[in-house]
Amino acid sequence: MGIIADAALACGGSVTGVIPQALAESDVVHRGITDLHVVESMHARKALMAELADGFVALPGGIGTLEELMEIWTWGQLGLHDKPYGVVEIDGFFEPLLRFLDQLVAQRFLRPEHRRMLLTDPDPAALLDRMGRHKPVRLPKWLDKEALPPHD
Secondary structure (H helix, E strand, O other), X not given: OHHHHHHHHHOOOOOEEEEEHHHHOOOOOOOXXXXXXXXXXXXXXXXXXXXXXXXXXXXXXXHHHHHHHHHHHHHHHOOOOOOOEEEXXXXXXXXXHHHHHHXXXXXXXXXXXXXXXXXXXXXXXXXXXXXXXXXXXXXOOOOOHHHOOOOO
């Protein structure tokens, strides 16, 4: 995250960071960003980031990246936000995950419309362009028996 923040700042951009208090007291906080919000917890961090963001982009990363991507996608699926989200597919990094998501669709654990909500592109600029044309998906909840798709 620090490398991306530095690159954005070097290009004249602004960078907003949100960090929990426990981490703000350590050496991991980037002191050179434009705006830093220190919050009480990781839950408060994710909520504030979701509020401040116009959209969400995941780059290759670890379990925290995956957890945050899945949570923001779940919130989108539930209609808690209408913001676009996607992954920059660098050198096939997300390919196993994308295949798994397609398996979820094939086995009817994920609707095809919800699968298409996760945008992917190897080119960050192209991904941002697609995100700019994002249209929210609104479907009836599967919890409603009338809304369930037919079973094969």
